[in-house]
Amino acid sequence: MDETTFQDVAELALNGSGQLIPPSKSYLIEARLAPILRREGLAEVSDLMGVIKARPASKLGTEAVAALTSKTTGFFTGRETLTRIVDHVLPMMAPTAADNTLRVWCAGGAAGQEACSLAILLEESDNEALEDVRVEILSTDISEAMTSAARAGQFGHFDVQKGLSIHRLLKHFSRLDTGDWQISPKLAGRIAVRTHNLLKDASGLGEFDVILCRNVISGMARPMRSRVLLNIARQLSDGGVLFLGEGETADGLVDGLKASRDVRGAFARDVERSALTAAA
Amino acid sequence: MKSCLIVDDSRVVRKVAGRIIHDLQFEVREAGDGAEAMALCREKMPDAILLDWNMPVMNGLDFLRALRREDGGSKPIVVFCSTENDAEHIGEAMRSGANEFIMKPFDADIIHSKFAEVGLV
Structure with a gap:
């Protein structure tokens, strides 16, 4: 993923959910967005960012934010x-x-x-x-x-x-x-x-x-x-x-x-x- | 150091589980069936036993029932570990004296969590 795409994703997550994605965690982005890319028939994260930018009101942006943000947890944690x-x-x-x-x-x-x-x-x-x-x-x-x-x-x-x-x-x-x-x-x-x-x-x-x-x-x-x-x-x-x-x-x-x-x-x-x- | 006896007829399972349990700071011994496990228990009762169900010579359930009748055989914490993971089988294992039950396949987190449930770690 190039620097521009990383910045786009980080900004989307920050505005959408407040989540900070440090550059050291950039490897997580592809894994988390993979299901959306697959479903939409897109090859790269940059393609997805292009679609989201072109249609800012679409549900896709919300979904991407959720995928980047939400964490799984276990039973009886804490x-x-x-x-x-x-x-x-x-x-x-x-x-x-x-x-x-x-x-x-x-x-x-x-x-x-x-x-x-x-x-x-x-x-x-x-x-x-x-x-x-x-x-x-x-x-x-x-x-x-x-x-x-x-x-x-x-x-x-x-x-x-x-x-x-x-x-x-x-x-x-x-x-x-x-x-x-x-x-x-x-x-x-x-x-x-x-x-x-x-x-x-x-x-x-x-x-x-x-x-x-x-x-x-x-x-x-x-x-x-x-x-x-x-x-x-x-x-x-x-x-x-x-x-x-x-x-x-x-x-x-x-x-x-x-x-x-x-x-x-x-x-x-x-x-x-x-x-x-x-x-x- | 606590000790754990791993009873499974699969060498691969014994090896994988052995490494995980060793990392939890246990001294590990291995047995390939229930009869072999019983002999090792008579030598020295372990603190914990990870026990497979289907094994040749003596299966896990028969071993467990026999173990609980042995001198000092109520002491080891027995964690069953089996692919027989419908409610009936699990219930039978628990009624026969098991303390916990791991459904195969397992990973290190599952063993850790289950050992924590019964106070081994």
Whole structure:
């Protein structure tokens, strides 16, 4: 790939999703765009960039951004946080839950592995505090390919063997003739899925008591990280908390979003929603 | 150093799994069938056993049932590793005393993840 094409792709990703693609990762571009090139009958990445430039409003640009950005993830990644959410954070919030419903948002949730892991922990929980509340989980991702996979709830042979014990696999999934595994209707019933770009306003998704946005912002340019966190923080309910990935922080990115006083490692609004602003 | 016995009639599988498990800081021994594995267990019980199902002489399931009746045979953590990966077969292996189950084919990440599930790493 020549320098001009690399610049075009990097700019497309940056504007589309905030993602920075360093020159050292240029080898990833071809691999990630290959399925689109194949489908469109194009030979080179530069051909695809030509088509996208000629038709900026087409769906192709959005698809390319999603392919460049979206990452796959595993079941029970960052297990300690997920366990803490189900064992402590949600039970703590349960008594004051509006309409007896707690809402959880997995932002940048790939094919739904994080949402599934939470749903599994909720199914297995015998915490009395959660008995009378409904916990709704929303998984969103920028990539429509990912969200269709999440909606289908089917996972491959290799995916289901990473992070899931055999007991959990047998209990919560059933094997299909294809060799893939399908999540149980019970788990699926707890999870809603939407395609959503975190750079966009998220008010249509509603308010959330717990938001997970892990390993999403670290690859973004700083102003985009601010924008994403601002969009997310505006959807936090009063008392709601945000979990970022290990080594990620909201410090200095959004005025009014601070380390939570109640939940270790999480962030919370300490001002009214309308007073949140991107830090200068 | 923890020890792991790899029981599989395929030399290639033993070699591939052996390298992965060695990298997880285990001392590795190998057996080509259940009878050979039983002899090695009687010499010294390993901490972990990676166990194939279909093998000549003594298959994995028969070995597992016999192992669990041996002195000290409840101690090793047994991870079944088989191409028999429908729910019935997996369930039978688990009821017979297996601690985890790997569906073949596997890779290093799967072995690592499964060993972590049962507290071996």
